[in-house]
Amino acid sequence: MSKVAVLLCRCFGEVDGVIDLDALRKKTEEDVSVAFSCVVDSLCLEVDIEKPLSLIRESGAEKVVIGSCSSLGKGDAVVETLVREGIHRSRIGLVDLREGCAWIHRDDPQGATDKALNLIRMEMGALSYRHGSDDVTIRVCPEAMIVGAGPAGLSAACALSRLGFKVHLLERGSGPGGMLNLISHVYPSDEKSGDKIKKYSEIVEKNPLVSFYSKVKILSVKGFAGDFKVHISSSEGEKKLRVGAVILASGARVWLPYGLYRYGKLKHVITQMEMERQFLREPVPIKKAVFIQCVGARNKDRPYCATICCPSSLKNAARIKDENPDARVFILHRDIMTPGSVLEAYYRKALAKGVQFIRFEETNPPEILGDEHVEGVEVFDVINGRKRMLDCDLVVLSTPLVPNDDNAKLADMLGVERDRYGFFSEIYPLHPLETRMDGVFICGSARWPVSSDQAIMQGEGAAVKAAALLGKDAVSALSLSRVPGEKFGHASVNAEACTGCGNCAAVCPFEACRLQKMGGRSVSRVNKMRCKACGNCVSVCPNGAIQLPEHDYRAVGAMIKKAFAEETIS
């Protein structure tokens, strides 16, 4: 049986001022599995850790229980010191004797001491069954696949190739540009969309590291961070790709407002996109136009603001005024969404050009007048409390972006999550371009509706995240953990006990568990590169065949048993 060293930290009276550490030391030493137990002033100071370290070496103790402050105090640092000394993380147990024991039980020293003994015994019990698992290392394929060649995908391809990585740029349409092809100018720079596409696609075309595929369908994706195997069909036929990272930049689509404001029935009631198309062709001077915002957005069906509609209307309304300063242009809105410095200035610019703004309420939307063509718009202006008649011959409806129909399929293939609206979702706002699947990154409107400038920024960002992975020669399963040292194992299957019921495969969110034929029967196997050690599989395994090494069920059982031990110190 491997011996345990128990290190107790006084923390200069913060622990031993309440807990009787000497009694605790004596009591723990009674345990046959304890090699030695010692009390020091402060484990986190270099001078004090030396003595216990040499005692560990002399006694041959293989496991260590530390009784000190919590891991968020200096406990973590003490663990790191021991790891540097060559003790594996799975063999170190940290017991919070300061914050979670001495400090909160200052008025009950006896109780605190008993609790401390229990906590230490629980940790010793856990340690006897806790172990790390073998790591696995794979070679990283230094190539990336980018899904979508709109502004986000193009900028990602551009950045990755300039960083020296080979890129497979996949586009479902026939050429690059995505939604930029459909619009005339971009806000807030008022640059021509065509110039924007050209700027990026030229770099991409010139760079031999980028392969462009058009008319692409993704047939299957297998593998994991560093080594995905992708099967696609494109205009050049079917092809198999091997890539280390995937960037999802598949964009979104514009929602069409059938059923609202007599769209599709009344001539000259058009969407923002149709207005863009007009501007792309020969622009016809417009004399009287009304823009209506939040058409099909911020309502029960689509309870979100699609970000781009207000600035787009500002752009086009200002454009109409530029071409014909005498034009009467109204924007009917529920809130003008121009957060920040650049967009707020863009709003002020439109105001200065004479674009007029009228606020309406969701419950009292504007009404379009006219039977055969648009004759005017009637709207209740909440700011002056009056109904207003706007004479106009063109109504432009601002509709939101909605997720692409194939998002569900893509998400399923790649193992990424979608939000409640159907857009791809990130792991956490602090890591907005990373998904729960290592090696898969999201950007642009596939993630959440954004302007082309924002999409470009996100594309570059996603490229950098991918580059961090692709720049490595090899990657190990444990190193994929976002918190260094926090994970030291993956789920592992005891093939003899496994009945092949498939519960684990059904619940694994990362598709790490799979059933495989072995000796004529089905047995679960864990792909270590995909396993995140979440433990879902463990909880559904009917016979304990699948375990997390750091939380072996026997370890938890041992902890529970010790937690309710009757024995006290006195």
Added chain:
Amino acid sequence: MKNSLPVLIIGGGVAGISAALDIADAGRAVFLVENSPNLGGQVAKLDKLYPTDHCAFCPLWTDIKRLKEHHLITVHTSTEVKELRSIEGRLHAMIVKNPPAIDASRCVFCGKCERECSQKAIRPAGEHVYPPVCRVDLDVCNHCAACVTICPTAAINFQRAVETIELNIDHVVWASGFKEVDLTPLKEFGFGTHPDIMTSLEFEEWTAEAEINKGDIITKLNRSVPRNIAFIQCAGARDERMLPYCSAVCCMHAFKQAKWIKRRNPAIHCVIFYTDLRTVGRDYYEYSREEIGGSPIRLIRGRPSLIYPLPGGDGIAVKFENTETQKRDIWKFDMVVLNGNLRSSLEWTDQEKLDSPALTEEGFVNPKSDGMSRFSCGFSMEPSDVAESAVQAASVAAGVLIAKREG
């Protein structure tokens, strides 16, 4: 070789930390300089983050831990950039490190100094500071040195030497975040006339779960439970007299605070006075509409024309016009939270010896500029929240890495 020089990142908030990690993960060395003693910036001071309503500590802690352990990142806290010059196309920086009295690497956070201090000058550095450490408020400290004597690890020293470090760098990233602007000049907000007229960051600290009131919502004046709280949006912002732009984070910040008030005490009425409710991110709109219980959060479109304390400590009067009903009114509130007065902190940099970055009229690093102003992220670049700052940081990292590779 020029391209092997480190990148200097100014600012250790979310933007700076993210940029540092992204650049270092790609194999390039980074110097990160933060002028306060701890990392995490403004986010570390927040009790909760929208739209998840989680505390900010966990995600920040994992990133800060990774930052500190990264072999390519050198972090200098309590450090200011004193000189930054471009000499023959090379950047040269002089940074000055002014270490705090309590050494974070030796402090065991035992709290003895805090209990010993007769002036109450010593307090934990902040709720989300990792590792936890105590801090001396030198404005209150009378230098009795009782703490120096009592500290068991000799972590306290008031005579620590100021250290000057010279650096050759090849790029600089501005990520110095935001500061609050003093609202006293805009008399109508009544800032400074009553203890319970506070800015939203003050309010966040006052009501934080990990701060002195442990999440209780009480007034500063007499520590009683307020009956109602007013949130005034665009205070100082979208205002030609102070900040013409929209500070981007305040609408959601107000919703977050109002919702937390409701969660902790549904009996308190909350009113948000707004201009436009800007809820453009993922889940933001639904977050703003979610009902918590008790009376709903009332939304009134209008910017109050006058806020003033009532005589005898009898609350705060808010005079306003509801622009959606054209009705004028005066309501009495127990607390008023002012939201919007955020400005890039670059304005406050000592620019005498600094070849300063090219700033726009509104105080942000000019996106069209070149040279040392080429890279910025977070509030130095544009009013942005956590997610946007992290995106900008990653994009800046791409720019830096490409510039390094292409020379």
